[in-house]
């Protein structure tokens with residue numbers, strides 16, 4: 523029985539990040555402060571990690587980074603960026619994919 527519970531739990535764990543939002547977060551960062559950017563998309567403290575990946579996506583770790591100066595940046599929310607933790611515009615593909623899915627659903 524316990525083994526079955528573990529198998530079901532593993533099936534529910536994600537190996538791919540999920541979009542936390544469709545647009546990036548504008549965030550003020552402080553020089554020398556250590557941040558943990560959520561890479562899985564499940565954190566309730568977006569765009570930062572709250573530890574939820576341990577249960578929902580144990581194969582995805584947060585990205586730790588420390589800015590060298592105070593700055594305002596756009597941190598990725600769709601979790602598809604190729605320039606983590608920063609937005610690279612990949613969210614436009616996520617939005618496009620969602621629109622196509624929605625429109626296809628209208629004609630079913």
Ligand code: FES
Pocket residue numbers: 544545546547597598599600601602603608609610611612613614
């Ligand atoms: S929010 Fe992810 S690339 Fe822009």
